[in-house]
Amino acid sequence: MKLDSNIPGGPIQEKWDTRKFELKLVNPANKRKYKVLVVGSGLAGASAAATLAELGYQVECFCFQDSPRRAHSIAAQGGINAAKNYRNDGDSIWRLFYDTVKGGDFRAREANVYRLAQCSVNIIDQAVASGVPFARDYGGMLDNRSFGGAQVSRTFYARGQTGQQLLLGAYAGLSRQIGLGTVKMFSRTEMLDVVLVDGHAKGIVVRDLVTGEVRSHAGDAVVLATGGYGNVFYLSTNAKGCNVTATWRAYKRGAGFANPCYTQIHPTCIPVSGDHQSKLTLMSESLRNDGRVWVPKAKGDKRKAHEIPDGERDYYLERKYPSFGNLAPRDIASRAAMQVCDDGRGIGDTGLGVYLDFRDSIARLGKDAIAARYGNLFHMYAKITAEDPYSQPMRIFPAVHYTMGGLWVDYNLQSSIPGLFVLGEANFSDHGANRLGASALMQGLADGYFVIPYTIGGYLAGQKAGAVKSDHPEFGKVAGEVAAMTKKLLSINGKRTVDDFHKTLGKIMWSKCGMARNEAGLQQALREIPALREEFWKDVKVLGSDATMNQSLEKAGRVADFLEFGELMCRDALERRESCGGHFREEWQDEGEAKRDDEKFCHAAVWEYKGQNQAPVRNTEPLDFENVHLAVRSYK
Amino acid sequence: MKVVLHIWRQSKKSTQQNFAQDGKMVRYELDHVSADMSFLEMLDVLNEQLTKKGEEPVAFDHDCREGICGSCGVMIDGQPHGPQRGTTTCQLHMRSFKDGAEIYIEPWRAAAFPVVRDLVVDRASFDRVVQSGAFISVNTGAAQDANAIPVPKPDADKAFDAATCIGCGACVAACKNASAMLFVGAKVSHFVHLPQGRVERELRAKNLVAAMDKEGFGNCTNQYECEAACPKEIPVRVIADMNREYLRSKIKEEPPSNKRVGGDG
Numbered sequence: 096m097k098l099d100s101n102i103p104g105g106p107i108q109e110k111w112d113t114r115k116f117e118l119k120l121v122n123p124a125n126k127r128k129y130k131v132l133v134v135g136s137g138l139a140g141a142s143a144a145a146t147l148a149e150l151g152y153q154v155e156c157f158c159f160q161d162s163p164r165r166a167h168s169i170a171a172q173g174g175i176n177a178a179k180n181y182r183n184d185g186d187s188i189w190r191l192f193y194d195t196v197k198g199g200d201f202r203a204r205e206a207n208v209y210r211l212a213q214c215s216v217n218i219i220d221q222a223v224a225s226g227v228p229f230a231r232d233y234g235g236m237l238d239n240r241s242f243g244g245a246q247v248s249r250t251f252y253a254r255g256q257t258g259q260q261l262l263l264g265a266y267a268g269l270s271r272q273i274g275l276g277t278v279k280m281f282s283r284t285e286m287l288d289v290v291l292v293d294g295h296a297k298g299i300v301v302r303d304l305v306t307g308e309v310r311s312h313a314g315d316a317v318v319l320a321t322g323g324y325g326n327v328f329y330l331s332t333n334a335k336g337c338n339v340t341a342t343w344r345a346y347k348r349g350a351g352f353a354n355p356c357y358t359q360i361h362p363t364c365i366p367v368s369g370d371h372q373s374k375l376t377l378m379s380e381s382l383r384n385d386g387r388v389w390v391p392k393a394k395g396d397k398r399k400a401h402e403i404p405d406g407e408r409d410y411y412l413e414r415k416y417p418s419f420g421n422l423a424p425r426d427i428a429s430r431a432a433m434q435v436c437d438d439g440r441g442i443g444d445t446g447l448g449v450y451l452d453f454r455d456s457i458a459r460l461g462k463d464a465i466a467a468r469y470g471n472l473f474h475m476y477a478k479i480t481a482e483d484p485y486s487q488p489m490r491i492f493p494a495v496h497y498t499m500g501g502l503w504v505d506y507n508l509q510s511s512i513p514g515l516f517v518l519g520e521a522n523f524s525d526h527g528a529n530r531l532g533a534s535a536l537m538q539g540l541a542d543g544y545f546v547i548p549y550t551i552g553g554y555l556a557g558q559k560a561g562a563v564k565s566d567h568p569e570f571g572k573v574a575g576e577v578a579a580m581t582k583k584l585l586s587i588n589g590k591r592t593v594d595d596f597h598k599t600l601g602k603i604m605w606s607k608c609g610m611a612r613n614e615a616g617l618q619q620a621l622r623e624i625p626a627l628r629e630e631f632w633k634d635v636k637v638l639g640s641d642a643t644m645n646q647s648l649e650k651a652g653r654v655a656d657f658l659e660f661g662e663l664m665c666r667d668a669l670e671r672r673e674s675c676g677g678h679f680r681e682e683w684q685d686e687g688e689a690k691r692d693d694e695k696f697c698h699a700a701v702w703e704y705k706g707q708n709q710a711p712v713r714n715t716e717p718l719d720f721e722n723v724h725l726a727v728r729s730y731k
Numbered sequence: 732m733k734v735v736l737h738i739w740r741q742s743k744k745s746t747q748q749n750f751a752q753d754g755k756m757v758r759y760e761l762d763h764v765s766a767d768m769s770f771l772e773m774l775d776v777l778n779e780q781l782t783k784k785g786e787e788p789v790a791f792d793h794d795c796r797e798g799i800c801g802s803c804g805v806m807i808d809g810q811p812h813g814p815q816r817g818t819t820t821c822q823l824h825m826r827s828f829k830d831g832a833e834i835y836i837e838p839w840r841a842a843a844f845p846v847v848r849d850l851v852v853d854r855a856s857f858d859r860v861v862q863s864g865a866f867i868s869v870n871t872g873a874a875q876d877a878n879a880i881p882v883p884k885p886d887a888d889k890a891f892d893a894a895t896c897i898g899c900g901a902c903v904a905a906c907k908n909a910s911a912m913l914f915v916g917a918k919v920s921h922f923v924h925l926p927q928g929r930v931e932r933e934l935r936a937k938n939l940v941a942a943m944d945k946e947g948f949g950n951c952t953n954q955y956e957c958e959a960a961c962p963k964e965i966p967v968r969v970i971a972d973m974n975r976e977y978l979r980s981k982i983k984e985e986p987p988s989n990k991r992v993g994g995d996g
Contacts, residue, residue, distance in 0.1 A: 146871040165800040224874035226867045228891040235881025267866035274862035334794040368767040374796045478822050544871045592782045638787045644848045
C-alpha cells in the first residue's frame with residue numbers, strides 16, 4: 096500500500112494556504128455536472144453536504160436515522176474549542192495546535208492539527224452566523240470555559256448541549272439546500288458497500304431500511320462521515336445505531352484502516368446499573384471545571400460521602416497532577432480512576448466508581464450558578480440514578496466514548512482509494528492517541544465546512560463528470576453481494592440473538608482491549624473473537640424478511656462487521672508494543688503513566704485488507720514532529 | 732417486578748383510512764423487570780424473549796438513549812413519553828411504574844405521521860417544514876467575526892430555550908388537533924430572538940406556517956397539551972411568537988421589487 100501523506104511544503108503556518116492555491120479549481124458552471132455522495136449527516140457530513148451544495152455541486156446525502164438531525168453529534172455536551180483568545184488569556188492558533196499535538200501523545204499528524212487550529216476560529220463565526228445560540232455574558236459577548244489538557248479558556252458552549260446546537264445549525268444549512276433541490280436527502284438508508292470503478296470510488300450500494308430495497312447510487316466522489324466504532328464494546332456512550340459498517344466495508348475494498356486500537360475511555364460516565372444496561376451515559380467533562388474527583392483514602396470505606404471528612408478523602412487528580420488537577424486529559428483521568436478502584440477504594444455497590452463532588456463549588460458560587468452551568472446534566476443524572484447531585488456527589492466511572500483511529504487519509508482527507516474522502520471521527524488524522532475534550536466538534540466542522548470543499552475540487556477537476564452511471568456492471572456485482580449477505584443472515588435461524596453475540600464480543604473487547612491491555616490478553620482475544628464469529632454465522636437468529644423494516648436484520652449486519660473489526664483492533668493493539676494516550680500496554684509504563692517508544696512506534700499503523708481468512712498487512716506512515724518536539728507528556 | 736404490556740403491532744405502513752384495521756393491540760407479560768431499567772431497556776428484554784420464541788420483535792425508534800436525538804417516543808398509557816414530565820421515553824425508568832402495572836404502548840397518532848411499523852412513525856413532515864424556512868440563509872465562508880454583533884444575554888437565552896427542541900413529535904401526538912405549532916413556534920422563536928435571524932423573519936414565518944398547513948397538521952385551540960408533553964419543556968409562548976411573527980409578516984407584506992435582480996453587468 097502506497098501511503099503518501101501529501102503534506103504541502105513550507106513552514107507549517109503556510110501549508111494550508113499553499114495547498115489551497117495548489118489545488119485545481121472546478122469552474123462554477125461545471126460544478127453542477129459533478130455529483131458527490133455524502134454518507135452520514137452528523138457535524139462533518141451535514142456541514143460538508145450543505146457547503147458542497149452551496150458551491151454548486153449536486154449532492155446526495157444518506158443517513159440511517161429517520162432524519163439527518165438525529166446523527167450522534169447531537170449528543171455532544173460540553174463544547175467546542177477555538178483559538179479566538181476572546182479571554183485575553185494567552186491563547187493562539189499555535190497554542191491550540193501545541194495542546195492538541197501534546198494531548199494526542201505525539202501520535203497525530205502535525206500538519207493536519209495545525210490546519211484544524213487555523214479553521215477553529217472560522218467555525219465559531221460560521222456557527223454564530225447560522226444561528227447557534229452559544230452562551231453569552233451580560234455584555235452580549237460569547238462566553239468560554241475550560242476543558243481538559245488546556246490552561247486557557249477556549250471552549251465555546253451552549254449549556255450542556257453544544258453538539259445539539261451545532262448539529263442543528265449544520266442541519267439547518269443542509270435543510271436549506273434540500274429545500275432548494277441541490278441536496279437529495281436519503282434518510283433511513285444505510286450504506287452497505289462502496290463501489291470502485293478502475294480503482295476509483297464511484298458510488299455506493301445502500302439498503303432502504305423501510306422497504307428493504309437494495310439500491311445503487313453512482314457519483315463522481317464519495318465522502319464518508321460515518322462516525323466512530325465505539326460500539327464494538329457493546330456498552331459505550333455512542334448511540335445504539337453507531338457502527339463501523341461503512342468504514343469497514345470501505346477497508347475491505349482497499350482503504351487503509353489506521354490505528355484501530357486508539358480508543359478513548361471517557362472518565363466521567365454514569366456507572367453500569369445491571370445486566371440489562373444497553374448504553375452508557377456521559378457526564379460532560381465540563382463538570383470537572385467545578386466538580387472535584389475523589390475516593391476515600393481507606394480501602395473498603397463504606398460510609399456515605401457526606402460522612403467522610405475532608406482529611407479522609409483522596410482528591411487523587413489534584414494530588415497527582417497539581418498543575419492541571421481535575422482537568423487532566425481524559426486518558427490520564429480514566430486510568431487514575433481505574434487505579435484507585437483496582438486499589439479497592441472504588442465507591443458504590445460494585446466498587447467501580449469514584450465521586451465527582453460539587454459541594455465546594457455550590458458553597459462558593461451558590462446552587463443557582465451551578466444550575467445555570469450544568470442544569471441539564473444534573474437533571475439527566477438525577478433521572479437515571481434517582482439521586483440528587485446537588486446534595487450528594489455524582490458517582491462516575493470511565494466508559495468508551497470516542498475512537499481516534501479510523502480510515503487513513505492524506506492531508507486532503509482522501510483515503511487510500513482515490514475519490515473516497517473520509518471526515519470527522521471516521522478518519523484518523525487529528526487526535527493521535529488521545530483526543531482532548533471539545534475537539535471532536537471542532538474537527539467534524541473543520542473537515543466539513545472548510546477542508547473538503549477545497550480538497551474535493553482538486554480531485555474532481557481531474558475527473559470527467561458523470562463518467563460512471565449506476566448501470567455499470569460493477570454496481571450489479573456489489574449489490575448482489577450485499578443482498579446475498581442479507582439473505583444469509585436471515586437463513587441461519589439459529590438459537591442466539593444478535594444482541595447476545597454483541598454483548599459477548601463487548602465483554603471480550605472491554606476486558607482484553609479496554610483501558611489496559613497486555614500481550615497475553617490480546618492473544619487470547621485473538622483466539623476468542625474468530626471463534627465467536629464462526630458461531631455467529633452458524634447460530635444467530637434473525638427473524639422476519641428483507642422486504643420490510645427489520646431492525647434485527649440491521650443490527651445483525653452491523654454486529655457481523657464488529658466481529659471482524661474487533662479482531663483487527665486487537666491485532667493493532669498487540670503490534671503496538673508501547674503505551675501512548677488511550678492505548679495503555681501494561682508492559683510499557685512508568686508508575687502507571689503511559690510510556691511511549693518513539694524509536695519504534697512514532698508512526699501511524701495502517702492496515703491493509705488481504706482477503707477473507709488472510710492476515711492483514713501492517714503498513715506505516717512515519718510521523719515527524721518538527722514544530723512540537725517529542726517529549727514526555729506531563730500534566731504534573 | 733412484573734408488568735403486563737399491551738403493545739400496538741402493525742406489520743405494514745399505515746393506510747391513513749382506518750388505522751384500527753392496520754394493526755392491533757397485543758398483550759405480553761414480562762417478569763423480572765428491574766426498577767433501574769429504562770423503559771426502552773424493558774422493551775429490549777421483551778424483544779430478546781420474543782426473538783427466542785420465534786416471534787418478531789417489536790419495532791421502535793431509538794438511538795442516543797440519552798434524551799437528545801429525538802428518535803424515541805411512544806404513547807405510554809395515553810401520554811406521549813409516559814408519566815414523567817420533561818422526560819423522553821429513553822430516559823423514563825421502570826421505577827416510575829408499580830409492580831404488576833398494566834402498560835399500554837402505542838405509536839404517535841397523527842395524519843402527518845403515518846405509522847411505518849409497530850411503534851415506528853414517519854416524521855419526514857417535520858423535516859419538510861424545516862426545509863421551507865427554518866434556517867438563516869448564510870453560506871459557509873460568509874460570516875463575520877462571531878463577536879461582531881453582540882447579542883443581549885436574555886435574547887440569547889430565549890433563543891436557546893426554543894432551540895432545545897429535539898423534534899420528537901410528542902407535541903403533535905399530545906394535541907387533539909395534531910397541531911405542530913409548538914414545533915414550528917420553537918423554530919420561529921429561536922431565530923427571531925437572534926439578530927442574525929431577523930433579516931428574513933417575515934419570509935420565514937410565512938413559509939413555515941404554509942408548510943405546516945400543507946403537511947396536514949392541525950391548528951392550535953389553546954389547550955397547552957403540547958407544553959405538558961414536551962420532554963424539553965418548551966413553553967407555549969413560542970406559539971405566541973409564531974403568531975406574532977406571522978401577523979407581522981402579513982402587515983409588512985409589500986409587492987416584490989420590480990427591479991431586475993443580479994445587476995445588469
